Amino acid sequence: MKTVTIDRDKCVGCRNCEMACAYARTQETCESSVSNIRVNHYIEQRTLMPMTCLHCEEAWCMSVCPAGAITRNADTQAVVIDANRCAGCKMCMLACPFGNIHFDNERQVSHKCDLCDGDPKCVGHCIAGALKYQEMNDLAAAKRSKYDQMVIATAH
Amino acid sequence: MKTDVLIIGNSAAGLSAAETIRKHDKTKSVTIVSSEGGNAYSRVLLPYILRGKLKEENVFIRDNNYYQSNDFDYIEGKVTSINNKEKNITIDNNYSVNYESLLIATGSSPIKPPIPGIDQDGVYHMWTKSDMEALIPHFQSGKRVAVIGSGFVSLQAAWAAVSKGLQVTVIELANRIMPSVIDNKGAEILSEKIRSFDVDLRTETMTNAIEKQPDGSFLIQLKGQEPVAADFVIVGTGVRPNTGFLAGSDITVDRGICVDEFMQTNVEGIYAAGDVAAGPTSFGDPHQIHALWPTAIEMGKFAALNMLGKKIPYEGSLNMNVTQMYDLTVASMGNFADESGDEVHLIPESQGMGYMKVCSREHRIVGACLVGKTSAMIIFGMLRPVIRQHKQVTVDYMNLERDLQKLTYGLMH
Numbered sequence: 001m002k003t004v005t006i007d008r009d010k011c012v013g014c015r016n017c018e019m020a021c022a023y024a025r026t027q028e029t030c031e032s033s034v035s036n037i038r039v040n041h042y043i044e045q046r047t048l049m050p051m052t053c054l055h056c057e058e059a060w061c062m063s064v065c066p067a068g069a070i071t072r073n074a075d076t077q078a079v080v081i082d083a084n085r086c087a088g089c090k091m092c093m094l095a096c097p098f099g100n101i102h103f104d105n106e107r108q109v110s111h112k113c114d115l116c117d118g119d120p121k122c123v124g125h126c127i128a129g130a131l132k133y134q135e136m137n138d139l140a141a142a143k144r145s146k147y148d149q150m151v152i153a154t155a156h
Numbered sequence: 157m158k159t160d161v162l163i164i165g166n167s168a169a170g171l172s173a174a175e176t177i178r179k180h181d182k183t184k185s186v187t188i189v190s191s192e193g194g195n196a197y198s199r200v201l202l203p204y205i206l207r208g209k210l211k212e213e214n215v216f217i218r219d220n221n222y223y224q225s226n227d228f229d230y231i232e233g234k235v236t237s238i239n240n241k242e243k244n245i246t247i248d249n250n251y252s253v254n255y256e257s258l259l260i261a262t263g264s265s266p267i268k269p270p271i272p273g274i275d276q277d278g279v280y281h282m283w284t285k286s287d288m289e290a291l292i293p294h295f296q297s298g299k300r301v302a303v304i305g306s307g308f309v310s311l312q313a314a315w316a317a318v319s320k321g322l323q324v325t326v327i328e329l330a331n332r333i334m335p336s337v338i339d340n341k342g343a344e345i346l347s348e349k350i351r352s353f354d355v356d357l358r359t360e361t362m363t364n365a366i367e368k369q370p371d372g373s374f375l376i377q378l379k380g381q382e383p384v385a386a387d388f389v390i391v392g393t394g395v396r397p398n399t400g401f402l403a404g405s406d407i408t409v410d411r412g413i414c415v416d417e418f419m420q421t422n423v424e425g426i427y428a429a430g431d432v433a434a435g436p437t438s439f440g441d442p443h444q445i446h447a448l449w450p451t452a453i454e455m456g457k458f459a460a461l462n463m464l465g466k467k468i469p470y471e472g473s474l475n476m477n478v479t480q481m482y483d484l485t486v487a488s489m490g491n492f493a494d495e496s497g498d499e500v501h502l503i504p505e506s507q508g509m510g511y512m513k514v515c516s517r518e519h520r521i522v523g524a525c526l527v528g529k530t531s532a533m534i535i536f537g538m539l540r541p542v543i544r545q546h547k548q549v550t551v552d553y554m555n556l557e558r559d560l561q562k563l564t565y566g567l568m569h
Binding site: 040067085095098101 | 168172198201209210449453476478479489535536537557561562564
């Protein structure tokens with residue numbers, strides 16, 4: 001499946017992804033507090049880390065949802081929440097080990113990345129090339145090649 | 157009739173097991189027996205439906221095609237006995253089904269405290285779909301309800317009633333509410349919140365009798381207090397595992413059905429999961445009953461994997477609770493009791509999460525509880541693997557979210 005991949009070395013912390021996501025979700029605000037993607041920053045490590053749902057193969061949020069509100073989209077393979085079925089019990093938030101599920105206090109429902117039906121707006125608005133929408137297998141290959149180059153560089 | 161896999165129970169544990177079997181094995185015959193009948197539903201949703209947050213039909217968590225499309229056989233009936241030597245069960249004292257392997261996921265039922273008058277029309281539990289259907293007509297603005305008990309289920313029922321404009325009295329025998337879900341301080345904060353919504357919450361109050369009046373309403377007679385008037389009563393004083401039909405089998409029951417880390421009972425080929433099972437916990441207790449939805453899902457999954465012969469041990473259950481109540485999020489995980497002697501780390505209110513406490517033992521985080529804001533749930537999610545792995549961690553509790561993120565993303569060890 002294709003998913004949003006994150007290269008934290010490339011992220012410049014502009015937070016365009018948050019704003020694009022917030023607007024895609026609400027169609028009225030770019031307020032990053034309602035976004036499904038969040039850019040975290042760690043000053044000491046000099047690191048920026050955009051985080052959004054990984055659409056886990058064994059998605060615990062999905063198995064544990066007592067309302068049957070979380071399913072896998074057949075087309076995109078995204079793990080999605082049906083807001084009409086969501087009870088607002090927050091069990092999915094308890095289940096996600098990455099903190100990638102958020103809560104809409106007004107509607108009293110959980111929300112998370114749904115890959116924008118296969119056209120993730122965060123990727124489209126990333127100015128640094130840190131976010132990509134790509135096959136997970138390609139990501140594994142890219143990581144391997146990056147690691148190989150590091151090894152080669154250290155050897156010389 | 158004969159089936160490869162027989163599952164007694166059609167809720168969290170049973171469904172999780174059936175689906176795990178099917179995921180790994182397309183050919184084994186799987187039969188699900190349900191005493192309630194009808195499509196699978198979720199009892200967690202009952203208060204949300206009574207409150208009007210969800211539609212009544214949303215109680216169903218699997219659709220009409222579910223059994224057929226997964227190639228599950230479905231029997232509606234009550235299992236009346238098990239013969240583990242012959243490897244069969246009897247349904248409705250009438251006919252038998254033979255199995256290769258058996259999963260008992262029969263859940264639990266509400267405890268009926270010995271209160272005179274508890275067995276009459278107008279006194280309900282909030283546990284099954286039929287309970288919900290019986291309660292819906294009563295949930296009308298202005299009606300008076302007395303809720304006996306103040307555990308998770310009772311307080312959810314009370315909250316649903318408050319939301320619908322009912323007059324609510326909660327009667328609790330003990331000196332505080334929700335002992336298995338939050339600590340003393342949390343219980344205090346929540347009690348105050350409940351009272352601020354005009355709920356007459358009475359702790360240390362003993363119910364002597366439930367008396368029906370000539371007009372059909374009730375008087376709840378209390379020890380040393382004026383009686384409370386109500387139009388109907390909800391009793392929620394805990395649940396007990398459904399094990400009655402096991403009498404005469406060789407299966408070991410100690411309150412719940414004792415299972416090992418493979419979810420197997422003392423009888424080869426017979427497994428148990430969910431509210432009925434007493435299994436291993438994350439903290440090394442061999443047999444504990446959680447009666448929690450997430451535990452049932454996990455137990456069902458591991459039972460199924462081991463019924464398929466995979467020999468994969470369950471890492472043990474970690475108790476976790478979460479719910480919205482009034483405008484508060486109430487949550488807990490692991491060991492958070494005041495009496496445990498663990499180190500206590502209070503997250504300052506200035507961080508905007510409300511009352512949150514994290515407990516640790518020798519630099520290992522062992523539990524947390526919250527009566528506060530939803531934003532803290534992100535921390536709970538990240539805490540779960542940390543508690544489960546019993547990892548020694550050096551975190552700054554004043555910057556817990558940031559440090560847990562670093563742990564989670566591999567920026568710190």
